[in-house]
Amino acid sequence: MKFKTLVAAMALGLGSLAATAQNNGPVRIGFITDMSSLYADIDGPAGAEMIKWAVQDFGGKVLNRPIEVLTADHQNKADVAASKAREWIDSQNLALLIGGTSSGTNLAMAGIAKEKKRPFISIGAGSARLTNEDCTPYTIHYAYDTVALAKVGGNALVKGGAKKWYFLTADYAFGHSLEADATTVVKANGGTVVGSVKHPLNASDFSSFLLQAQGSKADILAMANAGGDTINAMKAAKEFGITKSMKVAGLLVFINDVHSIGVANAEGLQVADSWYWNQDDDSRKFAKRFFDKYKRMPSSLQAADYSATTNYLKAVQAAGTTDTDKVMSTLRGMKFNDFYHKNGTIRADGRMLHDMYLFQVKSAKESNTPWDYYKLVAKVPGEQAFTTPAESKCSLLKK
């Protein structure tokens, strides 16, 4: 009997010891993104570094616990992302999960975060499904989404005279979302969609698709794809003389893409984005620090990586705990003001509302300094840029 009590006491002691260790152990932030494939430059290793910078600048500690950043490459595979997220939450007691680029992987991570009740901030994924039909109480969609791209970029194109649209769409969650959202905007503005073609992700040759687009007699070839796919398609469009008969526009173009295409080839292109490095002094300061290390300018996603991490840590500090529900409710009550966005708020569906911008690529003559590519055309407030509560299919928004 005595022996049993002893064992029980020891077990209890060990148990409580483990519990204290968990509360005093490091606060772990896990970041899963494309580290090596076609989206690695717009987010990737540099994005991971931004999260580490944010942690460093915060002092490396929150609630007197050290902060640890874990990173992983999801290789654009949803199952890889999901199993990594699960592993970290189960064995590392992850406090926050951050998702980088690629919609499929982020939708999978949102599912895991919901099941395990952990905050999940999606930065680089485009699909508006994250805060629409697939919304969860634990997802925050931070930077942009396909609805905003369609409303800000698509709107400007239709009003600029592009009435007949043809889509060149990447064949996965993001491309499908973007095409659907842009179609809604085109139709609402009296335009028509005359056709579309879906291409595999990371396609090397676009000439066949472009030839089909040319046969459609549309005014505009809208590319619902991203990164290397957009660059290769634009390049081929120019080579095959498509740019002479129709306007070619990318619905999601990052500054790295403009750099790759070359300012001479991209001149006049209209780009919807959530942030640009040369928009104000705070942004330029951040950009300079980034440039000194990477010899290129940060993308809006890399800026958002930094901003999201900092704001999460502020929320933890304010809530006095890493408990998911308390941190989430603190985040929902905050106003976000930093170099990335002004007066940002998080809506019940998880959508971060902040200004979106429409930029136009400068001509080679206007571009004075390296990476000086954009001029501002319009600033669209978050309430107008993103899904409105009336349009939303998210149950969390319905009262």
Add this chain to the structure above:
Amino acid sequence: MEIFGIPHQAFLGQLMLGLVNGAFYAMLSLGLAVIFGLLDIVNFAHGALYMVGAFAAWIMLDKWGVGYWWALLLAPLLVGAFGVVIERLLLKRLYGLDPLYGLLLTFGLALILEGAFRKEYGVSGQSYSVPEALAGATNLGFMILPNYRAWVVVASVAVCLATWFIIERTRLGAYLRAGTENAKLVQAFGVNVPLMVSLTYGAGAALAGLAGVLAAPVIQVTPLMGSNLIIVVFAVVVIGGMGSILGSVITGLGLGIVEGFTRVFYPEASNIVVFVIMAIVLMLRPAGLFGKEA
């Protein structure tokens, strides 16, 4: 007029584009077939060498102002020399062992090369312009064909023919084939077989490099360009019959065309159609279309 339900103009256009892509496949698989057929090495580094060829052209232009035509000559020589070094330093040690070792070695090499370029240049890709003499496009009536793409077809057909001729119809080719069948015997006749083997691997690598230079103006020069292509090219070689030079050339061109048409009729399948064909061919003819039964 319509062919298979699509206007004949679009049909001819797609045929032409398929031929252009097929020319790339043919040239890359030719190098693979030469290396496998003569040396029994499954060269997984081929895609990486193709990428290095494209980067060599881009670096020459960007850093030293060396233009396209010189790059067309110099980059393959450079990649070829690099191939010789790989063979002398590494592959040489693996002869006589299970070919699996060579496969693993070259695969590792490919990963290292790709990783090194990715670290240095990122993945977004560098742009390389079409040389001035080949800029512009010709209206063929059914489509507008960029002059550069027409040149790619001409160049690669010429290279394929030349390679086939050297291996099958010249004395050098005869030595090569004999040397790989029975090295000791050929060596007894005073032929330096190890040197010949090194140069063969080098030549295969140079073919990959040349394809890289030809591709540079058409696609973005990125560290990933090789790995995106290598699996398809291997499928081409397998369908054509491992080691059959003629087989890989004809299959390369043919599959380019099949893939092009898949993009019209069912674009979603265009990335896998090659493998579907591979499965069917291997079921009917396990040695490939032009392969000899072992």
